[in-house]
C-alpha cells in the first residue's frame with residue numbers, strides 16, 4: 001500500500017499512523033541519525049527508518065543492541081552537532097535510564113549549540129503489546145527533560161518538529177511520549193515540508209565541563225538544567241489548548257485521553273465544560289494552570305496510569321493558594337488504558353449525571369454470554385521452532401520438580417495454557433538473572449530460556465554472572481536468527497544490520513564458550529528426539545550448561561522465502577489419517593500447533609491439519625504416538 | 639448536520655484485518671462528505687494469532703466547516719458500531735457490546751479455534767450459538783453470515799480473496815457511506831492483482847445482495 005511519508009505535495013491530505021507521523025515530523029525537522037532497539041508500540045518506526053535510510057541521502061539508521069547503547073550512540077551524534085532520534089518502548093526507558101540521567105542533565109547539544117536529541121518513548125497503558133504496565137512519564141520529572149504528549153496524529157507530526165526546536169534552543173532532551181493508541185491510530189493529517197538537507201558530517205569539540213560528568217561539573221550542570229527548564233516553562237504554553245466554558249467543573253487532560261474526554265462530555269450531554277489540554281506536561285506552565293483553575297469550583301484530571309499531571313497540578317494550585325477542589329485518581333482508575341466508556345463513568349460519578357439506559361442494557365445482555373466466548377491468547381506461529389523446543393523440554397523434565405525461568409521473546413507465550421511451563425517473567429535478561437539465586441537455594445533443577453536478541457541485549461551480563469558464581473543452571477539460547485516477537489528485526493545474529501549491510505554474525509556458541517561455559521551444544525529443535533536426549537545429558541552435569549536451539553523463526557523464513565516457496569516444484573503435505581488418529585493429545589496438548597484443528601469425520605472427533613496454515617515443519621509427524629501423521633511429497637509440473 | 643460513522647473490523651492476527659481497514663480509509667479520502675478519518679489498529683502481540691479489533695471512524699458533514707474537536711477517540715464505545723466485518727465468528731461475539739440494533743454485520747463463518755479449544759479444554763461455540771447470541775445482544779436483524787473463505791477457495795482458488803468478498807458483501811448492504819465505485823477505484827490503486835480483487839468484490843456483492851433479500 002502507498003505510503004505518503006516522503007510526499008512534499010503542499011496541503012495534501014494524507015492518512016498516516018501516529019508512528020508514520022512521528023517519522024514524517026522528524027524528517028521535516030532534519031533528523032539524520034536514528035538509533036533504536038525495537039519494542040511495541042514503536043517497533044515499526046525503526047523498520048520504516050531502515051527503509052528510508054536507503055533512499056534519503058545522509059539519513060542513517062541503526063538497530064542497536066539495547067536501549068542504553070542506542071541512546072548513547074544518539075548522544076554521540078548529537079554532541080557532534082547532528083540531529084538524532086532515539087525511539088524506545090516504556091521498559092526500554094528503564095534500560096536507557098542510566099545514560100539518560102547524565103545526557104539529559106549535561107545537555108545533548110554540541111559545544112557550539114548544534115544538534116538536538118529527541119527520545120520517542122512508547123508508553124503502553126493496557127499493555128496492548130508489552131510484558132508489563134508502567135508509567136514512564138516520571139523519568140522526565142526526575143531527569144529534567146521537556147515532555148510533550150500529542151493527543152492525535154496531526155500533533156504527533158507537529159510536536160516532533162517542535163520537539164527538535166526545543167532541544168536545539170534549550171539544550172535539553174525532548175521526550176515525546178506516545179502510547180499504543182497514538183502510535184497505531186491512523187488519521188488524516190496535513191504535512192509540512194521536508195527539505196532533504198540532512199547532514200552526517202558532525203564535529204565534536206572537547207568541552208570537559210559539559211561532557212565529563214564528575215564533581216564539580218556534575219553539580220554545576222545540575223544547577224544549570226534547572227535554569228533551562230524554567231525557561232522552557234514559559235515557552236511551553238504554545239503546546240497547550242484551552243477549550244473555554246462556564247461550567248463549574250473543568251477538566252485537565254493530555255495525550256489520548258483528551259480524545260476520550262471530548263466524546264464522553266458529549267455523551268453525557270454536559271454543557272460548556274472548560275477543558276485544558278496540556279501538550280507539554282513537563283514543565284507544566286503554571287500561569288496557564290492557575291488562570292484555568294481560578295474560576296472553577298472543581299477540576300477533574302483525566303490521565304492514564306499513575307497520577308503524574310495530577311500531582312503537579314495539585315502542587316501548583318496549592319502554591320498559588322487557590323480554593324478549587326482538584327480530583328483525579330479518586331474518579332479515574334490508575335491502571336489499564338482508559339476509553340470513552342471509562343471517562344463517561346468517571347464524569348458520571350463526579351457530576352451525578354446518569355449513563356444512558358441503552359448502553360447499560362447492551363452490557364447486561366453481553367455479560368450473559370461471556371462464558372460462551374473462548375479466551376484467545378497470542379500463540380506461537382504454526383511450525384514455530386520455539387514451540388518445538390518447549391515440547392522437548394516438557395518431555396525431558398519432570399514438570400512438578402523443575403523450575404523453568406522464562407524471559408521476554410516469543411517463548412514468553414509458553415506460560416499460557418495448555419503449555420504452562422514458565423515460572424517467571426521479569427524483563428529481558430531477567431530469566432537467567434533470577435535463576436542464579438533460585439539455583440543456589442533450590443534442590444530442583446533450574447532451566448532458563450533466552451532468545452538471541454535478548455542474549456545480546458542484557459543476557460550477556462547474566463551469563464557472566466552465572467559462570468562467575470558457579471550457578472547450576474541449564475540455559476537454552478533460542479537462536480532463531482531474528483528478534484522475533486516484535487516483528488522479525490535484525491540483531492547481531494542475523495548477518496544484516498539496520499542499513500541493510502551484510503555483517504558477520506556474532507557467533508553465539510563462540511561467545512558463550514569464551515565466557516567460560518564448558519558444556520555447549522547446538523541442536524535443531526525440529527529434531528525432538530535428539531533435543532530430549534541432549535537435555536537429559538545436560539542435566540547430569542554441574543555448573544552452567546548451554547543448549548543453543550538453532551532454527552530460523554518460521555514466520556521470518558516464510559516471509560523471506562515466499563517467492564521460492566510458491567514456485568517450488570516439490571510440494572510437501574502433512575496430513576492426518578483419520579483412521580489412525582486416536583485423539584491421544586500428543587500433538588494438540590503437548591505440542592499444540594495452531595495448524596491443528598479438531599474435526600468430526602464419520603461421526604468421530606479426530607485431529608486434522610489445516611493446510612492453509614501448516615508450514616511443513618514436520619514436528620507433529622515426528623512425535624505422533626500412533627503414526628497417524630503422514631508426510632506426502634508430490635512433484636508439481638509447472 | 640454532523641454524523642459519526644463507525645466501522646469495526648474484528649478477527650485474528652494474520653487475517654488481514656488492517657489491510658481491509660486501510661481500504662476504507664483510502665476510499666474515504668475520495669468522498670467529499672467525509673471530513674475526518676480516525677481509527678485504532680492493533681499491532682504487536684496481537685499478530686501472534688491473538689484477537690484483533692480495529693476501528694474506522696468517519697465524521698460526515700455536508701458543510702465544509704466542522705468543529706476541530708468532535709471526532710477524537712480512535713476507539714468506539716458501547717453500541718456505537720454502524721458496520722461490523724467479522725473475519726472470525728467468535729471475535730464478533732467477543733466485541734458485540736459495541737453493537738446495537740442499528741448495526742449491520744458481515745460475518746465469515748470460517749472458524750479459527752484458539753489453542754484452548756484445539757487442546758479440548760474450552761468448547762468453541764457452534765455457529766448457531768454465536769449467531770443467536772449476537773442477535774440478542776445487538777438486537778439487529780441485519781446479520782449476514784457465510785463462509786467467505788470457502789467461497790474464496792472455490793471461486794478464486796485462494797483464501798487470499800476472502801476479505802474482499804466480505805467487503806463486497808458489506809457494500810451490498812448500503813452500510814458504508816462511500817460508493818462502490820470509489821471503493822473499487824481505491825482497490826485498483828492500492829492492491830495488486832486488481833482484476834481478481836475486483837472479481838472478489840463482485841462475488842461478495844452478489845452473495846450479500848442475495849442473503850440480504852432473504853432476511
Ligand SMILES: Cc1ncc(C[n+]2csc(CCOP(=O)(O)OP(=O)(O)O)c2C)c(N)n1
Pocket residue numbers: 037038039040067089091092095131386408409410411428450451452453454455478480482483484485486
Ligand atoms: C527493555 C525491553 N526492550 C524491548 C522489549 C520488547 N521486546 C519484547 S520481546 C523482544 C524480542 C526478543 O527477541 P528474542 O530474544 O530474539 O526472542 P524471539 O522473540 O526472537 O523469540 C523485544 C525486543 C522489551 N520487552 N523490553
Ligand code: SF4
Pocket residue numbers: 379380381383384385386387410480484485553554555556
Ligand atoms: S515469530 Fe518466529 S519465533 Fe515467534 S512465534 Fe512465530 S515462528 Fe516462533
Ligand code: SF4
Pocket residue numbers: 382383574593594595596609613614615616617618619620621
Ligand atoms: S507440520 Fe505439523 S507441527 Fe508443523 S506446522 Fe504443520 S501441523 Fe504444525
